[in-house]
Amino acid sequence: MVETLMTITNLKKHFLLKQNLFAKNKIVKAVDDVNLEIPRESIYAIVGESGSGKTTLGRTILRLIPPTAGSVKIEGKDVLTLDKKEFMPYRRKMQIVFQDPYNSLHPRKLVKTVIGEGLKIHFKGISEMEIRDKIREVLVQVGLREEHMFRYPHEFSGGQRQRIAFARAIVLEPEFIVLDEPTSALDVSVQAMVLKMLQEARAQNALTYLFITHNLSIVDYFANHLAVMYLGRVVEAGSKAEIFDHPAHPYTRLLMSSNPIPDPFLNREKQVARGEIPSPINPPSGCHFHPRCPLAKPECKETEPPYRELAPGHHIRCHYPM
Amino acid sequence: MDLRGNLLDIRELRVTFHTYRGVIKALNGVNLWMDKRERLGIVGETGCGKSVTAQSVMRLIEEPGKITHGEVWFETRNLLALSEDEMTKVRGREISMIFQEPKSSLNPVFKSGFQIKETLLNAKKATPATAEAEVEKILGYVGMDAARVKNMYPHELSGGMAQRVMIAMALATQPKLLIADEPTSALDVTIQAQILELLSDLTHKMGNAVMMITHDMGIVAEFCDRVVVMYAGNAIEIAATKELFRNPTHPYTQGLLRAVPRVGRPGELKAIPGTVPDLVDPPEGCRFHPRCDYATEGCKKELPPLLEIEPGHFVSCYLCQDGGCKPVKKGEEEPW
Numbered sequence: 001m002v003e004t005l006m007t008i009t010n011l012k013k014h015f016l017l018k019q020n021l022f023a024k025n026k027i028v029k030a031v032d033d034v035n036l037e038i039p040r041e042s043i044y045a046i047v048g049e050s051g052s053g054k055t056t057l058g059r060t061i062l063r064l065i066p067p068t069a070g071s072v073k074i075e076g077k078d079v080l081t082l083d084k085k086e087f088m089p090y091r092r093k094m095q096i097v098f099q100d101p102y103n104s105l106h107p108r109k110l111v112k113t114v115i116g117e118g119l120k121i122h123f124k125g126i127s128e129m130e131i132r133d134k135i136r137e138v139l140v141q142v143g144l145r146e147e148h149m150f151r152y153p154h155e156f157s158g159g160q161r162q163r164i165a166f167a168r169a170i171v172l173e174p175e176f177i178v179l180d181e182p183t184s185a186l187d188v189s190v191q192a193m194v195l196k197m198l199q200e201a202r203a204q205n206a207l208t209y210l211f212i213t214h215n216l217s218i219v220d221y222f223a224n225h226l227a228v229m230y231l232g233r234v235v236e237a238g239s240k241a242e243i244f245d246h247p248a249h250p251y252t253r254l255l256m257s258s259n260p261i262p263d264p265f266l267n268r269e270k271q272v273a274r275g276e277i278p279s280p281i282n283p284p285s286g287c288h289f290h291p292r293c294p295l296a297k298p299e300c301k302e303t304e305p306p307y308r309e310l311a312p313g314h315h316i317r318c319h320y321p322m
Numbered sequence: 323m324d325l326r327g328n329l330l331d332i333r334e335l336r337v338t339f340h341t342y343r344g345v346i347k348a349l350n351g352v353n354l355w356m357d358k359r360e361r362l363g364i365v366g367e368t369g370c371g372k373s374v375t376a377q378s379v380m381r382l383i384e385e386p387g388k389i390t391h392g393e394v395w396f397e398t399r400n401l402l403a404l405s406e407d408e409m410t411k412v413r414g415r416e417i418s419m420i421f422q423e424p425k426s427s428l429n430p431v432f433k434s435g436f437q438i439k440e441t442l443l444n445a446k447k448a449t450p451a452t453a454e455a456e457v458e459k460i461l462g463y464v465g466m467d468a469a470r471v472k473n474m475y476p477h478e479l480s481g482g483m484a485q486r487v488m489i490a491m492a493l494a495t496q497p498k499l500l501i502a503d504e505p506t507s508a509l510d511v512t513i514q515a516q517i518l519e520l521l522s523d524l525t526h527k528m529g530n531a532v533m534m535i536t537h538d539m540g541i542v543a544e545f546c547d548r549v550v551v552m553y554a555g556n557a558i559e560i561a562a563t564k565e566l567f568r569n570p571t572h573p574y575t576q577g578l579l580r581a582v583p584r585v586g587r588p589g590e591l592k593a594i595p596g597t598v599p600d601l602v603d604p605p606e607g608c609r610f611h612p613r614c615d616y617a618t619e620g621c622k623k624e625l626p627p628l629l630e631i632e633p634g635h636f637v638s639c640y641l642c643q644d645g646g647c648k649p650v651k652k653g654e655e656e657p658w
Contacts, residue, residue, distance in 0.1 A: 049510035157597055187367035187537065192581040193593035214511065217540075221583040221591060244585070258515035260540025262582050264563045270544075272519050273512040276480050 011070035048229035095169035101161035238314035327355030335392035363546030418492035424484035435472025
C-alpha cells in the first residue's frame with residue numbers, strides 16, 4: 001500500500017472581479033472543488049491549458065494565496081487552517097520552483113545568498129560554516145560547482161538558473177515540491193538535462209513532486225500520476241498508466257490527440273477541437289467542456305457532472321465517460 | 323544560374339549583429355532551398371539563426387544587424403540585390419510572414435477587417451468597391467464569423483483568433499511563399515492543432531509554399547515535407563522529413579531527437595552535453611565540435627561542407643565525407 005502524503009479535499013479558490021458601482025461583482029472560479037490524493041514519493045502531474053487553474057492550484061496548496069474553501073491535509077493536519085507559527089514547519093516542508101528562471105532569482109544577490117537565505121529562517125542558530133557546507137552540497141547535487149555560489153544569477157544560462165532555483169528549494173530538506181512548468185522556458189536539449197536532474201534528486205531525497213505542465217509528452221516520460229484540469233475543475237485523475245491507456249474523458253482524449261508527436265511514420269486520426277477555450281469568468285453551464293465536446297448530450301449542458309471514481313484510483317468528472 | 327530549388331535558394335548567407343559585446347556572427351554561411359508548394363521546416367534551438375534566416379529572406383534585418391554576404395534567390399531574382407521599392411512589392415505580395423505573437427503583430431488601433439482590407443488594397447488584389455466583400459470571404463476561409471470579427475479590435479480577439487486574422491492577412495494576397503515563424507508557440511495545444519490544420523488546408527488548396535520555423539519536432543513530423551536542422555548559424559542537415567527521422571546523421575540531429583520526450587516511448591532521455599556557443603566568439607571549424615562525441619582535430623579547423631550523402635539528404639559533418647557513413651558508436655542501438 002502506497003502511503004498518501006497529501007489529501008486535497010473540495011479545494012476552492014475564487015477570485016472576485018470588481019465591477020463598477022452598478023454592476024454585480026463577478027467571480028472567477030480559478031480552482032473549483034478539487035479533490036486529489038497525492039502518494040508519497042510520487043510525481044503527480046497537473047495538466048491543462050492556459051486558464052485551467054493549474055498554477056493557482058499549486059499556489060493555493062502552498063498557501064501562497066489564501067484558499068476560499070476546502071482542506072489540504074498532510075499527516076492528518078489541515079495546513080490551510082494552521083496559524084502562522086504552526087504553519088512554519090510546513091513552509092519548509094513544501095517548496096516551489098517557478099516557471100521563469102529569469103525572474104525568480106534576485107538579480108542583486110549572490111547565489112549563496114539566494115540559496116542560504118531560507119536556511120537562516122528555518123534552521124535557527126545554524127552557523128555560517130554549516131550554511132556554507134549545505135550550499136556546497138546542494139549545488140553539487142543539482143549539477144553545478146561549488147564556486148558558482150559566488151556568482152550572480154545573470155552569469156548563468158536558463159538551465160543553470162533553474163538548477164539554482166531548485167537548489168534553493170531542496171536545501172531546506174522539503175518533502176513536497178511544486179514544480180510550476182520548470183522546463184517550459186528551456187530548449188529541448190537543456191530540458192532533458194534538467195528533467196534528469198529532477199528525477200535523480202527526487203529519488204535521492206525521497207521527494208514528492210506536484211508537476212504543473214501543459215506538455216503531455218513530458219508527463220509520459222516524467223510523472224506517475226496525473227490530473228487533467230479544465231476551467232478550474234479536475235476532469236480526470238489517476239495513475240499515468242491507467243489514463244494514458246484508457247483516457248475516459250473526451251477532453252483528455254482531445255489533449256492527447258492535439259499533442260504533436262515527433263514521428264512522421266505514425267498515421268493517426270487527428271481529432272481537432274471545436275471552438276476556443278471559454279473564458280473562466282463566464283464558463284459554460286453544466287459540464288464546462290460541453291460546447292467543445294464531440295459527445296455532448298443535453299444533460300451535459302444542464303447538470304454539472306459529479307466527480308466520481310470510475311475504476312479504483314481513476315476519477316472522472318463526466319456524465320458519459322468513454 | 324543553376325538554382326537548387328525552383329522557388330527559393332539561399333546561398334552562403336552571412337548575417338552579423340554589432341553589439342557592445344562584440345560582433346555576433348548569427349548566420350555563418352547558411353545554405354537552404356525550397357521548391358514551389360513545398361513545406362519546409364526549419365528547426366533548431368534558441369539562437370540557432372532560424373528566425374534571422376527568415377527575416378533575411380524578407381530583408382527585415384535592421385541595424386545593428388547586417389547581411390554581409392550571400393544571395394537569396396527568389397525564383398529568378400536575387401532579393402538582396404533589389405532596391406527598397408522593388409522589395410516592398412515582394413513583401414506581403416509574393417512572400418508573406420506570420421509571427422509567434424499574433425496579437426502584437428496586429429495594429430491595436432484598427433479593426434481587424436480594416437487591416438485585412440488595407441493589405442488587399444495595397445497589393446491591388448481588390449478595389450475599394452470589392453474590398454469589403456473580399457474581406458468577409460477571406461475571414462470565412464479562416465473559419466471565422468466574418469461579420470462579427472471584422473469589426474473587432476485586436477484586444478478583443480483571443481490568441482487563436484488573432485493568429486487566424488494574421489493568416490487571413492498573409493494569404494489574402496495569394497503569396498507564393500508563406501513564412502511562419504513559430505506560429506503556434508504562444509497558443510495552447512488544442513488551439514495549436516486547429517491553427518496547424520487550418521494552415522495545412524489553406525496552403526494545400528491555394529498552393530503556397532510554407533517555411534515553418536519551429537523548435538518542436540512534433541510539428542515538423544506532422545506538418546513538413548522536408549526539414550532543415552540549424553545549429554549556431556549553420557544549416558547542418560537537410561533531408562526529407564521521413565528520411566531525417568529514419569536516418570538522422572549529424573551528431574547534433576541525433577542528439578536533438580534523443581532529447582525530445584515522446585508519448586508512448588518512455589525510457590531515458592539523452593541530453594546533449596555542454597551549451598550552445600556564444601556567437602560573439604563561436605568555436606572555430608564546425609561550431610558543434612566542443613559538444614560532439616566524435617569530434618576530431620579536423621573538425622576544429624574548418625567548417626565541413628554540406629555534402630549530399632544520399633539523394634536529397636545533405637549533411638555538414640566530416641564523419642560523412644566518404645559517402646553515407648553514420649556516426650553511431652559501436653554497440654549502441656539507434657534510440658530515436
